[in-house]
Amino acid sequence: MDSLVDILAPGAVAAGMVVPNKKVLFQQMAATAARLVDVDARVVADRLSDRERLGSTGFGGGVAIPHAKIDGLPGVVGLFARLSTPIDFAAVDDMPVDIVFLLLSPTDAGVEHLKALARVSRRLRDRVFVAKLRGAASEDALYALFTGGNGRDPAG
Numbered sequence: 001m002d003s004l005v006d007i008l009a010p011g012a013v014a015a016g017m018v019v020p021n022k023k024v025l026f027q028q029m030a031a032t033a034a035r036l037v038d039v040d041a042r043v044v045a046d047r048l049s050d051r052e053r054l055g056s057t058g059f060g061g062g063v064a065i066p067h068a069k070i071d072g073l074p075g076v077v078g079l080f081a082r083l084s085t086p087i088d089f090a091a092v093d094d095m096p097v098d099i100v101f102l103l104l105s106p107t108d109a110g111v112e113h114l115k116a117l118a119r120v121s122r123r124l125r126d127r128v129f130v131a132k133l134r135g136a137a138s139e140d141a142l143y144a145l146f147t148g149g150n151g152r153d154p155a156g
Contacts, residue, residue: 004123005147007078007103007116012036013139013146014081021087022052026066029079029102037077037104039070044104058091063124067103067117076116077104080142082133099124099133 012032019025023045030044047068051057058064079102086096101120105113123129129145136142 003146003148004078004119007076008080008143008146009036009077010140010143012077012079013143014079015136015139015142016084017081018084019087022089023049025081025083025087025100026052029066029081029100032079033077033102033104036079037073039073039104044068044070048102056090056092058089058095058097059121059124060091060093060095061127061130062086062091062095062097063099063101063130064089064091064097065101065103065117065120065124067105067113069105069107069109069113071107073104073106073109075106076109076112078102078116078120079104080146082136082142099130 019028026045026048030041033039033044034041047070048066051068057066081100083098086098089097091097101124103116103120132145133142136145
């Protein structure tokens with residue numbers, strides 16, 4: 001199992017986030033990123049939107065991995081949100097998205113960014129794992145699923 005404990009902090013997980021669209025999702029997740037690491041929320045939201053214009057990061061099955069490179073980050077940072085209602089993401093399969101793993105990397109993190117993206121993608125392509133994410137009762141349970149337990153009860 002690929003633990004993501006090195007890039008996902010306990011405070012970086014949201015269950016039942018309510019957003020009407022991708023723009024508001026990026027703004028809310030950017031605000032969370034700004035609280036966790038010393039970054040400007042507007043810059044994060046803008047970079048995510050810029051990346052999304054290149055092509056949707058919704059890769060199917062209701063899952064998206066928006067990502068961006070941000071100046072001044074100390075390392076790769078992940079944030080996870082399970083949306084209460086799926087939103088349009090222009091995903092490859094045209095399905096709305098309710099599982100979002102946001103990945104932020106320093107601007108000079110070429111290989112490190114790609115490796116983190118591959119690890120997250122591998123976890124979120126596992127349908128059984130994604131079903132567990134959708135059924136998790138709490139943020140602690142979601143965090144435990146991504147980090148291999150870390151002493152927390154995945155049942156919530």
